[in-house]
Amino acid sequence: MLELDGVGFGYSPRDWVFRGVSFRVPPGTATAVLGPNGSGKTTLVRCAAGLLDPQEGTVRLSESAGYVPQAHGSAFAYRALDMVLMGRARHVGVFRTPGSSDHEAALEAMERVGAAGLRDRRFPTLSGGEQQLILIARAIAAGSPVLVLDEPATGLDLKNQARVLTLLRELMADGMALLLSTHHPDHALHLADRVVLLGRSGVRTGSAAELLTDAQLSALYGVRVSTVAYSDDGDGFPSSTPRRTIVVHYGS
DSSP states (O other): OEEEEHHHHHHHHTTEEEEEEEEEOOTTTTEEEOOOOTTTTTHHHHTTTTTSSSSSSEESSSHHHHHEEOOOOOOSOOOHHHHHGGGGGGGGGGGOOOOOHHHHHHHHHHHHOOOOOTTTSBGGOHHHHHHHHHHHHHHHHHOOOOEEESSSSTOHHHHHHHHHHHHHHHHHTTTEEEEOOSSSSHHHHHHHHHHEEEEETEEEEEEEHHHHHHHHHHEEEEEEEEEEOOTTSSSSTTSSSSEEEEEOTTTO
């Protein structure tokens, strides 16, 4: 369980990034944070993951969260397996090295994300999609029931976006609580139960059905946005489940 209560972060008393952010992420659900560039999405998820201390409010975690940053490569040529093993740090004592159980957990996490074949590859040599899968595996290996992701689809092609979103839905089905920031409202439509909108007019939180509307998204991004309903009975969803996607009206 992850819960934020009245959380605010700022660089000075007159320079708040956001204030009064409150929401819960129960097990088996996903909450998506959306907003234009500079609205504070990364700052908010870093506060939620315990990497930044908010200036006001409270963040409650049942235990430490697994955190997935944006994939930007690495200056160190670690093997992919070693990158995933870093997620086991809290399970390894001071001045100890990872043991057999840590290696087993890391390999299981790599298998889970479909990246077991990359174990001996050097992280900087991997594609953006492969790096993202390794970072997710590292967070899974930590063994936390809460996963916080910062822009998990950034820089990925359509195939790898679909691969990551499918994996996240599987983790939700297993009872994991997910919080993610995203620049893709259609990803939030596909994945999230609830959303947090960070915009110039303040913060809004609510159900995805309530807030991912034409009017709300158009106001959030300052461009005309439409949600379009469609049907697709071949993707594992019940045929009665309504599906929507996003259309941006460029130049209008």
